[in-house]
Amino acid sequence: MNTGYNxxxxxxxxxxxxxxxxxxxxxxxPESVLRExxxxxxxxxxxxxxxxxxxxxxxxxxxxxxxxxxxxxVASINIVKRMIMDTVRLLxxxxxxxxxxxxxxxxxxxxxxxxxxSLFNRSCFPLIKQYIVKPNLMTPLASELQxxxxxxxxxxxxxxxxxxxxxxxxxxxxxxxxxxxxxxxxLFTESSKELLTKNPIKEIRRLLKIxxxxxGDRVKLHRIKGKRYVSDKFxxxxxxxxxxxxxxxxxxAFIKAIANSDFDRLKxxxxxxxxxxxxxxxxxxxxxxxxxxxxYKTIPSYEFIFQENGSTKP
Numbered sequence: 001m002n003t004g005y006n007x008x009x010x011x012x013x014x015x016x017x018x019x020x021x022x023x024x025x026x027x028x029x030p031e032s033v034l035r036e037x038x039x040x041x042x043x044x045x046x047x048x049x050x051x052x053x054x055x056x057x058x059x060x061x062x063x064x065x066x067x068x069x070x071x072x073x074v075a076s077i078n079i080v081k082r083m084i085m086d087t088v089r090l091l092x093x094x095x096x097x098x099x100x101x102x103x104x105x106x107x108x109x110x111x112x113x114x115x116x117x118s119l120f121n122r123s124c125f126p127l128i129k130q131y132i133v134k135p136n137l138m139t140p141l142a143s144e145l146q147x148x149x150x151x152x153x154x155x156x157x158x159x160x161x162x163x164x165x166x167x168x169x170x171x172x173x174x175x176x177x178x179x180x181x182x183x184x185x186x187l188f189t190e191s192s193k194e195l196l197t198k199n200p201i202k203e204i205r206r207l208l209k210i211x212x213x214x215x216g217d218r219v220k221l222h223r224i225k226g227k228r229y230v231s232d233k234f235x236x237x238x239x240x241x242x243x244x245x246x247x248x249x250x251x252x253a254f255i256k257a258i259a260n261s262d263f264d265r266l267k268x269x270x271x272x273x274x275x276x277x278x279x280x281x282x283x284x285x286x287x288x289x290x291x292x293x294x295x296y297k298t299i300p301s302y303e304f305i306f307q308e309n310g311s312t313k314p
């Protein structure tokens with residue numbers, strides 16, 4: 001019995017900026033197991049399809065898993081996330097939020113926002129550049145959201161290079177972070193293009209209420225422990241976006257970006273719903289973990305896959 005495992009990394013040709021591979025490439029048909037679960041589902045194959053994206057196929061599992069998270073990329077994305085959320089937390093604070101409002105109402109609004117985004121990109125883009133997945137291989141939500149962010153910024157008057165880099169950064173966060181991606185997909189599933197374009201601020205507030213109701217007791221638990229939870233981050237982002245959308249030009253840009261999107265790609269499909277079932281950190285589709293899992297005894301649940309050393313199965 002072989003008990004050694006390595007974490008496989010994707011081949012360099014899935015990335016937009018191709019350099020030397022982080023480590024040697026995957027075997028074409030790796031014998032793999034999930035992190036911390038060597039007796040769980042074995043990986044049959046990794047599918048890289050130029051038309052539909054990247055899929056991890058498991059034995060005895062009805063649906064493949066989208067995307068290919070690996071430690072180096074996730075570590076870099078986590079650094080970027082912390083930088084973003086520290087900034088969002090600062091801007092949404094009572095002491096600083098007036099400054100954000102003054103920037104938005106200023107005649108030099110675009111110039112100042114470009115300066116902020118330029119500094120942001122200068123710090124964050126080098127961290128994720130080598131891990132940017134080609135758009136056609138990204139998960140549908142990440143790819144489509146990347147396009148919406150670029151469209152919103154470009155329609156607002158932000159220069160193309162700055163808008164593109166900013167969109168890449170946010171797109172890769174949702175590419176590599178399943179907790180964020182599935183939550184956002186869950187909310188988009190409750191919405192529609194019509195609702196978000198008719199009254200964006202009202203719809204964002206409605207979706208935030210749905211989101212808070214699905215976090216449930218976990219939020220209270222973190223309040224007791226004095227920790228910040230994902231809900232805090234979503235509330236702060238919703239506040240800043242809602243304030244920005246009070247500006248007519250920015251609201252029109254947002255509506256145009258949403259109107260030009262393929263909205264169905266933002267929603268949970270059957271594959272995503274299956275992989276949401278095993279997550280205990282959120283009531284996806286308004287259902288508890290127990291309600292979602294009643295038809296499944298077990299589902300692979302970890303972020304990374306591990307490749308077995310050698311050719312024998314454990």
